[in-house]
Amino acid sequence: MMYTAAALAILITMGLALARALLGPTVYDRILSVNMFGTKTVLLIAVFAFLSGQTDILDIALVYALINFIGVVAVLKLIEQGNFFTSGEKDEREVESE
Amino acid sequence: MIDNLLNITLLAFLAITAFAIIRIRNLFAVIMLFGIYSLLSAGLFVVLDAADVAFTEAAVGAGISTVLMLATLALTKNHEEKPPAHRPWLPMIVVLVTGAALVYGTVDIPSFSDSEAPAHKHVAPRYIEEGFKETGVPNLVTAVLASYRGFDTLGEVTVIFTAGIGVLLLLGRRRGRKRGDEDNNET
Structure with a gap:
């Protein structure tokens, strides 16, 4: 019963995050909503694992947490520097020249 | 529920x-x-x-x-x-007809988790009964993917590996050229 309530609450939160991703005027609204949606997916899988009694599904929740983190870092890096291939090198050089 | x-x-x-x-x-x-x-x-x-x-x-x-x-x-x-201006009615009709045909096709499909379905009568009983004994993998889906269809999965992994190398070559080439240009400018 408790898990059912938790699953329902997570579904509602997912709906809210989805609404923000659809409406979100700025880039950061959407990034945050995707990040939050990923977290909710992790939680939903964890709750579902206990709800259905298959606790080995928890491993998948761990993988999701990792992927979500890496994905958001990649998106933010792109926003910050505009591309992926001129990574830290340029910054280091600037620091050295200064 | x-x-x-x-x-x-x-x-x-x-x-x-x-x-x-x-x-x-x-x-x-x-x-x-x-x-x-x-x-x-x-x-x-x-x-x-x-x-x-x-x-x-x-x-x-x-x-x-x-x-x-x-x-x-x-x-x-x-x-x-610019946003697409024309209204593609013909593709829409084709998609709707195809979709309707596919939905009509699902009427004949045995209902979900029907134990009498042909798909569950062919090789599935053997996998379920002998799977753990033959492969030692507790998860049956993993047993089928990694053991019974091992070569098939190996082929898929090869395809993905090749695609990854292609993408890396395409992206890495741009990076190398850029570095070369910077080197030329410095010297």
């Missing part, structure tokens, strides 16, 4: 996201929605008990393909040149 509710809600979210992806013209938002779509379908796979597919979906759909699409977006523009 809660299983049905989860399925229905996740599918409804999937449909909403898909429609939004079609309608929205901001490409960055579309990529973010693709990420959400992938997370949703991965969650749906978990609810449907397909742990392996969910793993793949999470790694490829939410992880790699989002990053690849963002990398592509960084090389192009954030908006489409």
Whole structure:
């Protein structure tokens, strides 16, 4: 019963995050909503694992947490520097020249 | 009951996201929605008990393909040149007819988890009875993918590996040329 309530609450939160991703005027609204949606997916899988009694599904929740983190870092890096291939090198050089 | 509710809600979210992806013209938002779509379908796979597919979906759909699409977006523009002006009625009709035919086709399909379905009578009983004895893998889906269809999976991995090398070569070449230019400027 408790898990059912938790699953329902997570579904509602997912709906809210989805609404923000659809409406979100700025880039950061959407990034945050995707990040939050990923977290909710992790939680939903964890709750579902206990709800259905298959606790080995928890491993998948761990993988999701990792992927979500890496994905958001990649998106933010792109926003910050505009591309992926001129990574830290340029910054280091600037620091050295200064 | 809660299983049905989860399925229905996740599918409804999937449909909403898909429609939004079609309608929205901001490409960055579309990529973010693709990420959400992938997370949703991965969650749906978990609810449907397909742990392996969910793993793949999470790694490829939410992880790699989002990053690849963002990398592509960084090389192009954030908006489409202009929204499509014509109304493609003929393709719409073709899609609707095909969809109707496919839905009509599902009428003959045995109902979900019907134990008398042909798919469950062919090799499945052998996998279920002998699978653990023959492969020693507790998860049957993993046993089929990694052991019974090992060569098939090896072929798929080879294809993905080759595609990855191709992408790395394409991206890495640009980087090398850029470095060469900088070196020339410095000397």
